[in-house]
Amino acid sequence: MSLSNNTDEQSVLESIYDLIDRFTDEEINGIGIGVPSVVDPVKGIVYDVQNIPSWKEVHLKEILEEKYKLPVYVNNDANCFAAGENIRQGKKIF
Numbered sequence: 174m175s176l177s178n179n180t181d182e183q184s185v186l187e188s189i190y191d192l193i194d195r196f197t198d199e200e201i202n203g204i205g206i207g208v209p210s211v212v213d214p215v216k217g218i219v220y221d222v223q224n225i226p227s228w229k230e231v232h233l234k235e236i237l238e239e240k241y242k243l244p245v246y247v248n249n250d251a252n253c254f255a256a257g258e259n260i261r262q263g264k265k266i267f
Contacts, residue, residue, distance in 0.1 A: 180225060180227065181227045182225075182227045182228060182231060185225055185227070185228065186236065189206070189237075190240065193237075193241065197241065201243060202243070202244075203243050203244040203245065203246065204237055204241060204243055204244070204245045204246070205245075205246045205247075205248075205253070206233065206237070206245070206246070206247050206248075207247075207248055207249065207250035207251075207252070207253030207254070208222065208233070208247065208248075208249065208250055209222065209223065209224070209249070209250045209251075210222040210223065210228070210249065211249070212247055212248055212249045214246070214247060214248045214249075214252075216232070216234065217232065217233050217234020217235065217237075217245060217246070217247035218230060218231065218232050218233070218234070218247075219231045219233050219247065233245070233247050234246075234247045
């Protein structure tokens with residue numbers, strides 16, 4: 174997803190919706206999203222995204238759970254990468 178530095182909060186959310194909509198079907202049990210920013214992973218709040226200045230405090234978990242009626246997990250992108258590496262334990266999966 175490519176965004177300019179002056180993209181407003183709602184436009185970014187619409188881009189996220191478009192990506193999620195490509196994958197949603199009846200088999201989906203939840204949504205996980207990694208954000209390159211400071212994140213409260215319990216509340217799913219994203220703070221001060223460096224490359225998206227309009228995102229000062231976005232309650233992403235709440236927004237996505239309301240829209241998709243699924244559990245949503247939000248964390249820092251580096252934490253998500255580390256969790257994925259831990260799960261696959263260095264095995265190539267592609």
